[in-house]
Amino acid sequence: MITRQISIFLENKRGRINDVTKVLAANNINMEAFCIAETSDFGLMRLIVSEVDRTVEVLRKADFAVIVTDVVSLRCKNVPGALSSVLETLAAKDIFIEYMYAFSRQETADVIIKPNDLAACVKILSEINPDNR
DSSP, X not given: OEEEEEEEEEESSTTHHHHHHHHHHHTTOOXXXXXXXXXXXXXXXXXXXXXXXXXXXXXXXXXXXXXXXXXXEEEEESSTTXXXXXXXXXXXXXXXXXXXXXXXXXXXXXXXXXXXOHHHHHHHHHHHOTTOO
């Protein structure tokens, strides 16, 4: 349920996202999930990949500013209300979500959560869904 996420700080200029994807492609690294946030000065690309350490290594060699953060990965049914139910349970236990992103795959949805309390979030999610990955 805990997974390691890579965050890459990017200048807001044309081609910087492609620069990241070219480095990953050249090293045969596949992105499993990603999201991008931006400000007027820089962007932040968050990635989930299967080979975190190698990805960090190749990105740093290519002069990208990279950090690794533990986040929670959960899978829920891809039906209306499934995520709302999970979030309601977390909120009732005082878990604050700093950010989150998700993607669906037919019957299921994978959700990445950055909670204020990682250990408590994992414990709560394990209690409500012990089969979660």
